[in-house]
Amino acid sequence: MEALNTIDEVKNIAGELSSGDKKTDVEQKPVFNKEFYEAHVESKGFSVFYKTNEAVKRVTLQIPRGKVTAIIGPSGCGKSTLLRAINRMNDLVPGCYTRGELKISGQNIYAPNIDVVSLRRRVGMVFQKPNPFPKSIFENVAYGPKLHLKLSKEELERIVEKSLIDAALWDEVKDRINDNALGLSGGQQQRLCIARALAIDPEILLMDEPTSALDPKATLKIEDLIDELRGKYTIVIVTHNMQQAARVSDYTAFMYEGILVEFGVTKELFTCPKEKQTEDYITGRFG
Amino acid sequence: MRLQTRKIIDKAFLASAVVAVILMISALIVLLGPILIKGVGAVFFEGTIEHRRLMLEMFERGSAIEIEREKQIAYEAKKPVYDAIKNFEKQLESMDYYTRMKYKKLLKDLNKAICSLLGPFPDAEKRLLMRDQYGQTRWDRVKVKLHNVLFIEKWDYSDPTRSGIRYFEPRQKEFAGTPIEEIFPYIEKNIERMFLPKKTFYWQFFIDKSFDSHFFGGIWAEIAGTFYLTVGAMLFAVPFGIIAAIYLAEYARESRFLSFLRVCISTLAGVPSIIFGLFGLAFFINTLHVSHSKSVLAGSLTLSLMVLPTIIRASEEAIKAVPHTYKEAALSLGAGRWNTIVTVVLPVALPGILTGIVISMGRAAGETAPIIFTAAVSVGKALKFYEVFTHPTPALSWNIYNLATEHEAVDEIRHVQYGLVFALVALVLLLNMAGIILRARFSKKLKG
Numbered sequence: 001m002e003a004l005n006t007i008d009e010v011k012n013i014a015g016e017l018s019s020g021d022k023k024t025d026v027e028q029k030p031v032f033n034k035e036f037y038e039a040h041v042e043s044k045g046f047s048v049f050y051k052t053n054e055a056v057k058r059v060t061l062q063i064p065r066g067k068v069t070a071i072i073g074p075s076g077c078g079k080s081t082l083l084r085a086i087n088r089m090n091d092l093v094p095g096c097y098t099r100g101e102l103k104i105s106g107q108n109i110y111a112p113n114i115d116v117v118s119l120r121r122r123v124g125m126v127f128q129k130p131n132p133f134p135k136s137i138f139e140n141v142a143y144g145p146k147l148h149l150k151l152s153k154e155e156l157e158r159i160v161e162k163s164l165i166d167a168a169l170w171d172e173v174k175d176r177i178n179d180n181a182l183g184l185s186g187g188q189q190q191r192l193c194i195a196r197a198l199a200i201d202p203e204i205l206l207m208d209e210p211t212s213a214l215d216p217k218a219t220l221k222i223e224d225l226i227d228e229l230r231g232k233y234t235i236v237i238v239t240h241n242m243q244q245a246a247r248v249s250d251y252t253a254f255m256y257e258g259i260l261v262e263f264g265v266t267k268e269l270f271t272c273p274k275e276k277q278t279e280d281y282i283t284g285r286f287g
Numbered sequence: 288m289r290l291q292t293r294k295i296i297d298k299a300f301l302a303s304a305v306v307a308v309i310l311m312i313s314a315l316i317v318l319l320g321p322i323l324i325k326g327v328g329a330v331f332f333e334g335t336i337e338h339r340r341l342m343l344e345m346f347e348r349g350s351a352i353e354i355e356r357e358k359q360i361a362y363e364a365k366k367p368v369y370d371a372i373k374n375f376e377k378q379l380e381s382m383d384y385y386t387r388m389k390y391k392k393l394l395k396d397l398n399k400a401i402c403s404l405l406g407p408f409p410d411a412e413k414r415l416l417m418r419d420q421y422g423q424t425r426w427d428r429v430k431v432k433l434h435n436v437l438f439i440e441k442w443d444y445s446d447p448t449r450s451g452i453r454y455f456e457p458r459q460k461e462f463a464g465t466p467i468e469e470i471f472p473y474i475e476k477n478i479e480r481m482f483l484p485k486k487t488f489y490w491q492f493f494i495d496k497s498f499d500s501h502f503f504g505g506i507w508a509e510i511a512g513t514f515y516l517t518v519g520a521m522l523f524a525v526p527f528g529i530i531a532a533i534y535l536a537e538y539a540r541e542s543r544f545l546s547f548l549r550v551c552i553s554t555l556a557g558v559p560s561i562i563f564g565l566f567g568l569a570f571f572i573n574t575l576h577v578s579h580s581k582s583v584l585a586g587s588l589t590l591s592l593m594v595l596p597t598i599i600r601a602s603e604e605a606i607k608a609v610p611h612t613y614k615e616a617a618l619s620l621g622a623g624r625w626n627t628i629v630t631v632v633l634p635v636a637l638p639g640i641l642t643g644i645v646i647s648m649g650r651a652a653g654e655t656a657p658i659i660f661t662a663a664v665s666v667g668k669a670l671k672f673y674e675v676f677t678h679p680t681p682a683l684s685w686n687i688y689n690l691a692t693e694h695e696a697v698d699e700i701r702h703v704q705y706g707l708v709f710a711l712v713a714l715v716l717l718l719n720m721a722g723i724i725l726r727a728r729f730s731k732k733l734k735g
Binding site: 182 | 616617620626631732
């Protein structure tokens with residue numbers, strides 16, 4: 001899949017990005033101030049339906065390349081659905097269909113002739129509950145590369161080692177790399193899942209509430225890891241923990257009941273949000 | 288509910304559970320105990336010189352010198368009996384017609400009993416059937432035959448209201464006044480020297496071929512036959528069963544056709560086994576002509592149809608039980624559907640699939656009705672591997688029935704019948720244990 005990178009010049013972001021919201025005569029200050037950024041993932045009027053229920057409502061959103069973007073919002077607002085739409089995991093749900101455009105690097109991934117397998121190679125995913133395969137640690141990380149490439153034993157070992165180093169897990173498991181992965185602690189398993197996703201060298205890493213099932217110490221380790229991965233990968237992280245979003249992300253999107261309410265630089269969104277709904281959510285008035 | 292009532296109900300449940308377990312264990316003991324004890328009698332018994340002679344002549348087992356020595360001792364002991372009978376026969380030639388007639392029948396019966404017990408006369412011409420070439424090989428049979436020799440069976444029909452009552456009269460009385468009279472106490476006294484019983488461990492019972500309709504030898508043909516049939520049935524049923532289960536669990540979408548399919552599979556599980564046998568005969572042999580007549584191939588195909596529903600059901604349950612998070616993870620890494628199934632789902636479902644396979648193997652090994660029409664014969668040699676496509680075979684399950692009912696000398700081969708039952712039960716137990724161990728090992732590997 002050869003892709004052309006498009007560079008979007010930011011115009012009136014507030015008016016364009018928040019869909020369904022009518023701004024009349026108030027002059028909108030552009031969020032990014034003439035900052036250029038590459039949109040790695042771009043959606044235009046994108047909706048996801050479960051049978052008749054519209055879980056994601058005409059979202060227009062641009063996720064910048066090489067940065068960490070957080071999607072926050074109360075439970076059931078459609079953030080996981082939007083995330084899973086990016087690597088087409090929603091295809092697994094019977095009765096789920098989409099409308100609108102979702103482009104990665106300028107290519108609409110919901111076009112009819114798209115090879116989903118190679119899409120999922122470029123977009124990796126880490127799930128809420130760590131789900132390593134009941135195989136050895138080595139086998140877990142090597143699973144992805146073995147699927148797509150023909151590699152010699154040494155090459156495979158190198159890839160596994162690099163992925164585990166990148167996921168900050170190598171030191172802890174290098175002596176027991178052939179032991180069953182289910183013997184690791186929760187935090188280690190989650191880092192193993194991250195290593196497994198990194199092993200196929202994706203461009204985008206999707207994380208669906210990666211630390212909600214972990215203790216605070218493990219959570220911290222994962223957040224440090226996200227910090228390290230910034231720049232090398234485009235990371236989109238869904239979290240219901242606002243403090244985590246504030247700590248970890250560069251940009252934040254706030255969703256409510258399927259609608260993208262606000263999108264902006266994290267610092268600005270959390271200190272002076274543009275929408276009242278955002279402010280209510282952040283201050284805890286609902287959610 | 289009051290606490291007292293709850294406690295009583297709890298105790299009652301516990302008691303009934305314990306009673307159920309005890310009943311089950313005692314049923315098992317009552318069932319398996321006699322099988323094991325009597326079946327072991329086919330392998331551990333007191334064997335006579337005739338047995339060792341047979342082992343040497345037919346299988347070349349045992350030291351020839353030792354057995355020759357024993358043969359001499361036994362011959363020395365038996366000689367007076369043979370001589371006495373021969374002399375009396377010669378004497379009889381010179382007697383009058385009436386005496387000769389009287390003793391002719393008595394002598395014939397006596398000869399039959401003596402030959403059955405001790406073996407043929409030393410210089411008589413070699414008999415056709417092997418069972419007539421040897422005396423009794425087992426000490427327990429010696430005692431039975433000795434009774435035959437010493438006593439004549441007579442029936443008393445004097446009481447018209449009851450059917451004939453059997454009673455025994457010492458044969459000695461019949462021959463009163465003749466030289467034969469003395470051989471009876473002689474035989475009784477010297478019976479041990481005639482047979483030299485020794486504790487024998489005839490483990491080769493399970494690998495020897497049988498001679499003369501299972502009179503002598505072992506049950507290897509039956510064991511091999513059951514083995515071929517079971518393995519063949521599994522070879523056909525397991526691949527089809529697992530693939531069908533994958534389709535039902537992963538690919539099929541709920542529809543009328545799918546429900547109908549499920550009903551068909553469940554019905555197949557309930558069809559009587561003899562119907563399977565008839566179907567196998569009609570379809571595989573007469574229509575498809577997989578073989579000219581009965582064969583292991585046709586039998587295996589029939590058996591595989593019989594165990595297919597079990598395998599499909601067990602595999603489908605096992606595949607459905609695989610947590611969908613594993614599938615999600617695999618798919619998110621870019622695995623295709625079939626790849627996910629083979630590399631992630633099947634390995635996790637393997638313990639459940641194995642259980643289904645092991646249960647089916649036990650069933651296939653023990654079923655009789657499907658193979659009656661398609662594969663089983665009563666007497667035969669153990670098949671070589673390439674013969675399974677064209678030849679029928681003896682099998683443990685079929686021969687248990689056959690040897691216990693349709694054999695010409697059912698009483699003589701009791702030990703073989705018990706041996707067959709023992710072999711079948713042991714085979715199924717071994718298969719189940721192997722399955723349990725394999726399953727435990729796979730489960731452990733998956734749990735980490």
